[in-house]
Every structure is written in structure tokens, then in C-alpha cells.
Amino acid sequence: MKSFHIFLLGAIFCLSLCVQTASAVISFDKSYYSPLNSKRPLRKSTSLIVLHTTEAPSKSALQKLSALGECNYCIDEKGRVYLIIDRQREAFHAGRSMWNGRTNVDKFSVGIEVCGYHDKALTTAQFRALADLIAELKHCYKIPDHCIIPHSQVAYATPNKWFTRSHRGRKRCGMMFALPVVRRLLGLKTRPGSDPDVKAGRLIVGDKHLSNVLYGTVQIPRSVVAAAVAAQKKQQPSEPPAKKTKADAAPPPPANAKKSPPGKKQPSAPPPAVPPPIAVASAEVDAIRRDEGNVIGKNHSAWDIARNAYNNEHTVYTFPDGTKKCGHQIIDFKSIPVGTKVEVNVSDENLPDTYQIIGINGTAEDIAGEETLSFQTIYVCPDGHYFRGNQLNQQSLKKLRYNTKVLTGYSVGGPVTVKRTPTDICGAQWRAKDTFYLINNRLVPGNQVDEKKIPSGTMVFYRS
Ligand SMILES: [Zn+2]
Structure with missing residues (x-):
């Protein structure tokens, strides 16, 4: 890369x-x-x-x-x-x-x-x-x-x-x-x-x-080393650190490089006023990203580009014919044509987990894969009943209705009672965006729930 x-x-x-x-x-x-x-x-x-x-x-x-x-x-x-x-x-x-x-x-x-x-x-x-x-x-x-x-x-x-x-x-x-x-x-x-x-x-x-x-070890191609060192020399023609940098940056890869511990070398090297090598490298990285980083290719999927934001409503797919779709509007991610541009607009570094829906995001198996029958996969039916995956079998899975919500990697907590608060059930997670309360057959995220109005008997699903 x-x-x-x-x-x-x-x-x-x-x-x-x-x-x-x-x-x-x-x-x-x-x-x-x-x-x-x-x-x-x-x-x-x-x-x-x-x-x-x-x-x-x-x-x-x-x-x-x-x-x-x-x-x-x-x-x-x-x-x-x-x-x-x-x-x-x-x-x-x-x-x-x-x-x-x-x-x-x-x-x-x-x-x-x-x-x-x-x-x-x-x-x-x-x-x-x-x-x-x-x-x-x-x-x-x-x-x-x-x-x-x-x-x-x-x-x-x-x-x-x-x-x-x-x-x-x-x-x-x-x-x-x-x-x-x-x-x-x-x-x-x-x-x-x-x-x-x-x-x-x-x-x-x-x-x-x-x-x-x-x-493992990451190899640095010689061409990249040479180009970066040349760029540094150009910007800093007479600075002594350039020489040392070249020595430090030369292959073999860093894992095998022999170096003295930090702080014990170059004791008198003055820090330069500006760090040109970093600026040059950053500009090059940006250029690479713009050119090829966010376009779907044969071996470059939406997952490679957008990671967990692949199906997010703020992730925009621009198809080769110019039409646009957001991540949550796409069902078959594997059939997205080569050349589709993906713009990831989610700034949330910790994108919260959420549920997927049978019939909209696919079948139970499309959503939960080999973990379909796991005790940590939770199915919440439109009528408010819920099941853990290990309570189901292949036949009962097929009977799950359209609009059943599926949570993968979750624990079931509850019920909430006067003596058993959400905090007792799942600690600080009680008000997290990816914790869900089953209230009136709906899954309400923890950050939207009113602590004082959680009905007694409410079940809580939290990330395990
Ligand atoms: Zn992080």
C-alpha cells in the first residue's frame, strides 16, 4: 500500500x-x-x-x-x-x-x-x-x-x-x-x-x-524512499538531518533495522524550523487517495474503502453512470460496478453498531452469516417478541417475518425494574448509542431513552 x-x-x-x-x-x-x-x-x-x-x-x-x-x-x-x-x-x-x-x-x-x-x-x-x-x-x-x-x-x-x-x-x-x-x-x-x-x-x-x-514486517520500496529523500533534499538543501534521514529510511524494513534506543542518538541535532519531509509525504498520500483510494476496483471493495461505514446513510456511492445512492439504500454490495466512487462522510471515529433488518438488508443468514444461530445474535420481531439465535433452528429461522431486527454480537439484559436500573444491567453502556431498549415493540437507542420513563419490564440489548 x-x-x-x-x-x-x-x-x-x-x-x-x-x-x-x-x-x-x-x-x-x-x-x-x-x-x-x-x-x-x-x-x-x-x-x-x-x-x-x-x-x-x-x-x-x-x-x-x-x-x-x-x-x-x-x-x-x-x-x-x-x-x-x-x-x-x-x-x-x-x-x-x-x-x-x-x-x-x-x-x-x-x-x-x-x-x-x-x-x-x-x-x-x-x-x-x-x-x-x-x-x-x-x-x-x-x-x-x-x-x-x-x-x-x-x-x-x-x-x-x-x-x-x-x-x-x-x-x-x-x-x-x-x-x-x-x-x-x-x-x-x-x-x-x-x-x-x-x-x-x-x-x-x-x-x-x-x-x-x-x-509482520512492512517493506518500504526503494523507489518510495528515493523519491521522498530527493524531495526532502530539494526543500532543505543544506540541512544536516537529511543525511541521517536517508540512513534511517533506507531498506531493509524497520522490523529488522538496528538502532540505538530513542534519545541516545543525535544528541545535538537542532530541530529544523519546519518539518518539510512530513508535508511532502502528506501531500503525496492525499494525491494517492484522490486518484485511486475511493474508487471500487476488482480487488478494492466497498469494505476496503468505507469499512464499517459501508452501509451508512452518509456514505455516498456515485456509480459510473453518474447516479448516486447512499450506503443504507444498497442491498447487494458485491454487485456494485467497478469504477463506482465511494465518499465516506462519517466523522464518527467510533461508528456505533446498530441493527439490520430482515427483508431490507437480506435474510438472517445474509446478515449474521455463520453466527445466525449464536446466542449473541438477537432477533426482535415486529410484534415485540425476541429470540436469541440459539433458541432457533433452520426451520424457525425461515419463519422470521419481514422487518425483524437483527442485532449481532449482543447480550440480553433486563428486565428493568425499580430495583434493577439500566446501570445495574449494563453499567456505563446504558446510555450508549448502540444499546437498545425494547419499548412498545420498538428498539430505542440508549442516547434517546428517557431514564425516568423506561417502563418496568423493559428488556435491554447491549453490545457484548
Ligand atoms: Zn480509534
């Missing part, structure tokens, strides 16, 4: 710009401190640090992260560290997630957002700030290096049009943080050697490229 190689170069350039050891005292900016802090429970344990990229510029990202309480910390392009949700409280940052058999990673992790994109270089200031923050959190929670991992490593999705089973690869958020060259920059010596949930058969691989980034 060209864009990723170019990103990688940016990261290596950053390395050459002398990132220092994590020793500074961090001052937290509280100007985006989330109003939801008091509503978030304290975590019972903390065993992971999850690293994200916002996939949006800092201003809009910070506003949204604060309003929805979606991370503990956020680092902007200048390296400023914002406290969003207190470090000991639950932030809603990982969405549908699993690591080593434990789901809902929010419950046992700190979430750090870095303003930027998973396939673009971050700034040197961000790497410095992130290294400092990680060092502090590691010390605070005694977390080993292999438990500091990208969001894409823990996120997963339930069956969809492309995969009949739950799979890793829901997103590529923060995937560069798994690369050895980047981890060295952050003062991290190890990373997980394999995916424990894939190994145990709980998930399958849904994105081979991601898997290669997380656990």
Missing part, C-alpha cells in the same frame, strides 16, 4: 528529527475537559493503553471527543496534551473490541487519541508528547510494553456482507503504533507477537494488510 509506505517514511523522518526520552513533566490542558466525567464509572482494573488516530483535524476532533467523552487524553499537532476524561474513569474509545477473550476494552484500558491519520506521519511534537504520556501511564499502572497497542489491534466487527464471522479489521485506527520503528520512538521495546483472539478461533482475520502491519 503506497500511502502507508509514504506514511512510514514520515515516521522515520520524524525519528531522525531527534525525539527525546520521556522525562518531561506533562502539563495537561483542560480546555476540552469532558462534561461527562462525573457520569463515567471508575475502572476496576487497567491493563491496556489503547492508541488511536482521530482521522480528523484537531479542532473538530477535540470538540467531539470532549462532548462524547471518547478518550482519556488527546494530543494535538503541536504536542499539547488535553485531558478529556480522568485517567481512572471509563472513556468510550474502543467501541466493539476484544483482547485476549475480554470484550469491551474500555472497561480495562486508558484511551489516547492522537490528532492525525492512520496512514499519515504525525508531528515530532506529537511523538515526544505521546512518549512522555506513555511513560507516565506505564509507571502509574505498571503496564508492560506489549500491552500498549493500537485501537485497530483490539477493534473487531460482527459478520457483514464480506465476512460470515466476527473478524478483526473493523478499522485501521492508529495501526502505525504497532510498527517497531514507531514503537522505538515511543520508548516501547516489545509488541504482541500474534493476535490472541484469532489464535483462539474467536475471530478471523478481516484485513490482511492490517495484520501484516501489526504482526
Whole structure:
């Protein structure tokens, strides 16, 4: 993937710009401190640090992260560290997630957002700030290096049009943080050697490229290296870092590169006034995206382009004949013609899960694949009755009526009573967008439900 190689170069350039050891005292900016802090429970344990990229510029990202309480910390392009949700409280940052058999990673992790994109270089200031923050959190929670991992490593999705089973690869958020060259920059010596949930058969691989980034080695083509180095030289003809950058950026791949630990090299290299290599790389990545990134090809599906937003109402498909359709209006995603342009307009980094509907999104098997008869697949009939998949068989499945809602990867909680509140049933998830209350035969999302008006006896379906 060209864009990723170019990103990688940016990261290596950053390395050459002398990132220092994590020793500074961090001052937290509280100007985006989330109003939801008091509503978030304290975590019972903390065993992971999850690293994200916002996939949006800092201003809009910070506003949204604060309003929805979606991370503990956020680092902007200048390296400023914002406290969003207190470090000991639950932030809603990982969405549908699993690591080593434990789901809902929010419950046992700190979430750090870095303003930027998973396939673009971050700034040197961000790497410095992130290294400092990680060092502090590691010390605070005694977390080993292999438990500091990208969001894409823990996120997963339930069956969809492309995969009949739950799979890793829901997103590529923060995937560069798994690369050895980047981890060295952050003062991290190890990373997980394999995916424990894939190994145990709980998930399958849904994105081979991601898997290669997380656990394999990523090759940097010589042509990309040469072009980027030439561009850097052009912009900075007499700067000494160019030489070092070339050495750092040259193949073999980063996983095998031999380097001294960060902070112990180039002790006197002055940081340049502007970071031209990153700007050049970013421009090239943008060009690649525009040219081929969002057009459906023979081996480039709507899933590759839009991921979990493939069937979202804000994702627009422009067919070769010029007609347009939104994601939720398309039934057969596999028959979309080559050359169709896909515009993903969802800024929500944690796109919430929702239900699909029999007859509109296909049959039960189209929707839930091999998990059709799983106890975590819930069928809510138009008359308000509901079934778990393991209560059904092939015959009763066929009798499910048009307009039956299907939730994949869900638990059934309830009923809500005076003595058993939604919080008792599913904790902080009670008011989440992807938690549903069965009220008057309708599924009402948690963020739209009035706590005081939930009828006694209401069942709750929440992401498991
Ligand atoms: Zn993320």
C-alpha cells in the first residue's frame, strides 16, 4: 500500500528529527475537559493503553471527543496534551473490541487519541508528547510494553456482507503504533507477537494488510524512499538531518533495522524550523487517495474503502453512470460496478453498531452469516417478541417475518425494574448509542431513552 509506505517514511523522518526520552513533566490542558466525567464509572482494573488516530483535524476532533467523552487524553499537532476524561474513569474509545477473550476494552484500558491519520506521519511534537504520556501511564499502572497497542489491534466487527464471522479489521485506527520503528520512538521495546483472539478461533482475520502491519514486517520500496529523500533534499538543501534521514529510511524494513534506543542518538541535532519531509509525504498520500483510494476496483471493495461505514446513510456511492445512492439504500454490495466512487462522510471515529433488518438488508443468514444461530445474535420481531439465535433452528429461522431486527454480537439484559436500573444491567453502556431498549415493540437507542420513563419490564440489548 503506497500511502502507508509514504506514511512510514514520515515516521522515520520524524525519528531522525531527534525525539527525546520521556522525562518531561506533562502539563495537561483542560480546555476540552469532558462534561461527562462525573457520569463515567471508575475502572476496576487497567491493563491496556489503547492508541488511536482521530482521522480528523484537531479542532473538530477535540470538540467531539470532549462532548462524547471518547478518550482519556488527546494530543494535538503541536504536542499539547488535553485531558478529556480522568485517567481512572471509563472513556468510550474502543467501541466493539476484544483482547485476549475480554470484550469491551474500555472497561480495562486508558484511551489516547492522537490528532492525525492512520496512514499519515504525525508531528515530532506529537511523538515526544505521546512518549512522555506513555511513560507516565506505564509507571502509574505498571503496564508492560506489549500491552500498549493500537485501537485497530483490539477493534473487531460482527459478520457483514464480506465476512460470515466476527473478524478483526473493523478499522485501521492508529495501526502505525504497532510498527517497531514507531514503537522505538515511543520508548516501547516489545509488541504482541500474534493476535490472541484469532489464535483462539474467536475471530478471523478481516484485513490482511492490517495484520501484516501489526504482526509482520512492512517493506518500504526503494523507489518510495528515493523519491521522498530527493524531495526532502530539494526543500532543505543544506540541512544536516537529511543525511541521517536517508540512513534511517533506507531498506531493509524497520522490523529488522538496528538502532540505538530513542534519545541516545543525535544528541545535538537542532530541530529544523519546519518539518518539510512530513508535508511532502502528506501531500503525496492525499494525491494517492484522490486518484485511486475511493474508487471500487476488482480487488478494492466497498469494505476496503468505507469499512464499517459501508452501509451508512452518509456514505455516498456515485456509480459510473453518474447516479448516486447512499450506503443504507444498497442491498447487494458485491454487485456494485467497478469504477463506482465511494465518499465516506462519517466523522464518527467510533461508528456505533446498530441493527439490520430482515427483508431490507437480506435474510438472517445474509446478515449474521455463520453466527445466525449464536446466542449473541438477537432477533426482535415486529410484534415485540425476541429470540436469541440459539433458541432457533433452520426451520424457525425461515419463519422470521419481514422487518425483524437483527442485532449481532449482543447480550440480553433486563428486565428493568425499580430495583434493577439500566446501570445495574449494563453499567456505563446504558446510555450508549448502540444499546437498545425494547419499548412498545420498538428498539430505542440508549442516547434517546428517557431514564425516568423506561417502563418496568423493559428488556435491554447491549453490545457484548
Ligand atoms: Zn480509534
